[in-house]
Amino acid sequence: MAFTVAIDGPAASGKGTISKRVAAHFGLGHLDTGLLYRAVGRRMLDGEEPVSAARALVPGDLEVEGLRTAAVGEAASRVGALPEVRAALLDFQRAFARRSGGAVLDGRDIGTVICPEAEAKLFVTASAEVRAERRFRELVAAGADTRFEAVLEDIRARDERDMGRSDAPLRPADDAVTIDTSRLDVEAAVAAAIAAVDAARDVRSAGGSSRG
Ligand SMILES: Nc1ncnc2c1ncn2[C@@H]1O[C@H](COP(=O)(O)OP(=O)(O)O)[C@@H](O)[C@H]1O
Numbered sequence: 715m716a717f718t719v720a721i722d723g724p725a726a727s728g729k730g731t732i733s734k735r736v737a738a739h740f741g742l743g744h745l746d747t748g749l750l751y752r753a754v755g756r757r758m759l760d761g762e763e764p765v766s767a768a769r770a771l772v773p774g775d776l777e778v779e780g781l782r783t784a785a786v787g788e789a790a791s792r793v794g795a796l797p798e799v800r801a802a803l804l805d806f807q808r809a810f811a812r813r814s815g816g817a818v819l820d821g822r823d824i825g826t827v828i829c830p831e832a833e834a835k836l837f838v839t840a841s842a843e844v845r846a847e848r849r850f851r852e853l854v855a856a857g858a859d860t861r862f863e864a865v866l867e868d869i870r871a872r873d874e875r876d877m878g879r880s881d882a883p884l885r886p887a888d889d890a891v892t893i894d895t896s897r898l899d900v901e902a903a904v905a906a907a908i909a910a911v912d913a914a915r916d917v918r919s920a921g922g923s924s925r926g
């Protein structure tokens with residue numbers, strides 16, 4: 715099996731930034747699985763039924779503009795609570811994880827549901843206030859007219875929905891390494907992630923697993 719890195723965590727914890735850098739460092743492919751849910755959420759906002767939208771999703775849907783808005787993030791979290799939507803997106807994610815060069819996938823349930831056999835699992839988190847501050851800056855830089863308090867409220871509502879749903883709730887896998895980025899800058903967070911993946915690779919090459 716190819717080397718798979720599973721990276722989960724709540725909104726704006728820094729998991730996307732870390733995933734891209736880890737993928738580049740180790741020469742692995744990267745899939746931001748939040749984009750799948752955002753693409754379905756976007757289609758729901760356009761009036762489509764979310765389960766059919768998830769079944770009809772094609773890779774090009776992940777490239778469309780406007781998937782990063784707060785409204786689409788909220789819609790993604792609502793469609794993500796539907797088991798049929800999650801089931802429709804499963805095969806695409808597992809196929810990506812098995813690609814020959816190895817892969818990093820980031821999301822909410824990668825280490826627990828999509829790739830429970832991943833060789834390295836990280837759970838990236840930060841306080842809700844720090845995450846809201848990061849997301850607020852990002853939205854303002856993208857031209858959105860919003861308030862910090864509204865962003866914090868959105869982050870908290872999304873955390874609650876993502877952790878509280880019955881199907882694939884957000885939680886660290888039992889064997890995940892947690893990285894709290896509240897007091898880490900991007901470079902320090904990326905270094906901690908690379909060190910954790912290196913440690914997992916060392917365990918594997920020392921004979922800890924017969925997979926590969
Ligand atoms: N450790 C960090 N310190 C400061 N800012 C960060 C850190 N990690 C990420 N960011 C910034 O926070 C925002 C959200 O990060 P992102 O990686 O997109 O989070 P996620 O994928 O978890 O939603 C981005 O603007 C990113 O540049």
Ligand SMILES: Nc1ccn([C@@H]2O[C@H](COP(=O)(O)OP(=O)(O)O)[C@@H](O)[C@H]2O)c(=O)n1
Binds near residue numbers: 727752792794795876
């Ligand atoms: N593997 C995943 C990825 C995202 N999602 C859902 O999709 C929403 C948007 O995910 P995202 O990763 O793009 O969001 P951010 O963390 O970037 O804000 C989340 O709030 C989840 O409800 C999920 O349920 N499972």
